[in-house]
Amino acid sequence: MSHQDTVNRLYGVPHSLYTGIARCYLRTQGIDYVEVPTSHPDFADRIMPTIQRSIIPVLETPEGEIVQDSLDIIDHFEKQGVRYSAYPDGLLQRVLAVIIQYYGTQAMLPHAMHYRWTYRDDQEVFLRDQFAAGVGEAMADKIMSRMNSYLPQLGVNDHTIPEIEASYEQLLDTLNAHFAEHPYLFGGRPSIADYGLIGPMLAHLGRDPVPGNIMKVRAPKVFRWVERMTAPGLDTPEFPGYGDKFLADDAIPETLDPLFAQIADEIFPMLTDKLKFMDSLIAEHQPEDGQPVSPKPHQRYVGAVKSSFRGVPVQAGIQPYLLYVLRKGDEMLAEGSADDQARVREALSARGLAEALPGDRGYTVDRRNHIEVWERR
Structure with missing residues (x-):
């Protein structure tokens, strides 16, 4: 080295x-x-x-x-082996955590990018400072323009913006109520669900001036969770005696019910439509096991699909990477006992999330040599 x-x-x-x-x-x-x-x-x-x-x-x-x-x-x-494993023992907590991880890292990209770039004039000084610090003044302009250009393929337009903003405010209200009672999503330590959600909630929505200010004013407990997630160790002085364990007996806090309702409302039908598109792609091209998902490694999108977000028609780009995130839920489920699997499937159905796991489609997405590839099964 x-x-x-x-x-x-x-x-x-x-x-x-x-x-x-x-x-x-x-x-x-x-x-x-x-x-x-x-x-x-x-x-x-x-x-x-x-x-x-x-x-x-x-x-x-x-x-x-x-x-x-x-x-x-x-x-x-x-x-x-780490001090605070991000994977709960309970199968339902684990599978729901994967779905929240998908929501944060994939379904919330429009929220993150909308608030950063649609309000660019209001936060130009902050954004320019941030981008220039990483790559220098000359490159900052290029990268900012490129990022700005991603909005259409994320489905951010005049029709969807009101729904994206309503979604962000709804999410803040739900999480604010939850974090009044629990330091993290599933108890006393962060799970992969918290790490998935912190992606958009920190870098864009928690730090950029416009969405960050909305968060502080509307949902101070959420802003505090963002601080907690970025602190060393477990930063939980507001919860004396709470402990650092996940909730016992695979319990799901009732305060998360509105979150799962929102996720079910927002990831469908887009997820279903994207999976159908990939099914057709695989059927047509019959890629071999290990074949890269796109001709060039930097290309994340393989097409676009007409779908809808909160009832508003939208065209959305398709990243096969979403399968890399969600396959974990299927793999976890497959490892559970028959009783456990039935219990989890029933719990997913009750929350409108039965279709959130891709299931066995004869293919999935793996990563080999740092590149997303098709895995044939």
Whole structure:
């Protein structure tokens, strides 16, 4: 290893959605790391040739192992054993946590990007400062314009914006009530659900001036959770005696019922339509096991589909990566006993989330050599 670090290196930037997930996890666990911007020469010289694209976050261990993707970074350390495992023991908590993780890291991208770029004039000074700090003034303009251009494929337009904003405010109200009673989503420590949700809720919605101010004024307990997620260890002085365990007996707090209702209301029919599109793609092209999902590694989208969001027609881009997130729920379910599986399926149905797991479709998405590939089953 060419550098002298004896700690983990996290390549990322403060205003990055996915970097925030990894950073929160490392801080919670007390794992030594140093955050390095992508402008560091090592990123271009050593990291990008390995991961084959410019994407963050990337973790480089003191041993020289390279791990790309926030979810993979979490699993890298979970396998080694950490103080506060992000995976609950209860099967229902685990599967619901995957669905919340999907909601945060995929279904909330329109929220994050809308509030950052539609209100660009109101927060230009802040955004320019953030982007320039990571890549320098000259590159900042290019990257900001490119990010701005993503809004249409995320389904952000004049028709959907009122629904996206209503969705954000509804989410804040629900979470504010929940975090009045519990420090994290499923109890006394963060789960993969918290880490999934913190992505959009920190980098964009918690830090950018316009949505951050809405959060502080409308939902102070949510803002406090964002602070808690970014603090070292478990920052829970408001909950003396609560402990650091997940809720016992696979219990789901009633305060999360409105959250699951909102998720069911918002991820469908878009998720179903995206899965149908991918089914057709696979049937038509019959990719081999291990074939990259797109011709070039930096291409995340494989097409677009007409669907709807909260009843409003929308055209949305399709990232096969969504299957990489959701497949975990199927894998967890498959490991449960027959009774456990039946109990969880019934609980998902009761919450309108039976179709949230892709199930066995003859294919899924894996990551090999840092690239998303089709996995045939």
